[in-house]
Amino acid sequence: MNSGADVKPEALTDDQCWNLLARCSLGRLAVAIDGQPEIFPVNYVVDGPRVLFRTAPGSKLAELTANPRVAFEVDE
Structure with a gap:
């Protein structure tokens, strides 16, 4: 069994990141x-170099207009 101790992180290119994001459809903001x-x-x-999602007016996600610093993640 591999404990992960010998696995080294690998830097991905922008294209690799966008291709990985395009494979999924559910994420967390x-x-x-x-x-x-x-x-x-x-x-x-994914639409080119953008992540698009819908939200309703008045949603807490409207907070993005006041504070555009966010984190977005997708499992895979």
Whole structure:
């Protein structure tokens, strides 16, 4: 069994990152609301060098207009 201790991280190119993102459709968006982290599951698509997702007006995701610093992750 491999403990992972001998696995070294590998830097990916931008194209490799976008290709990996394009393989999935469910991710999580983390934003800061009133100084606290909030994480939202989102269905998304990749459109060129952009991640697109829908949200409703008045959603907590509207906080993005005030604080565009976010984290986005996809499992795979």
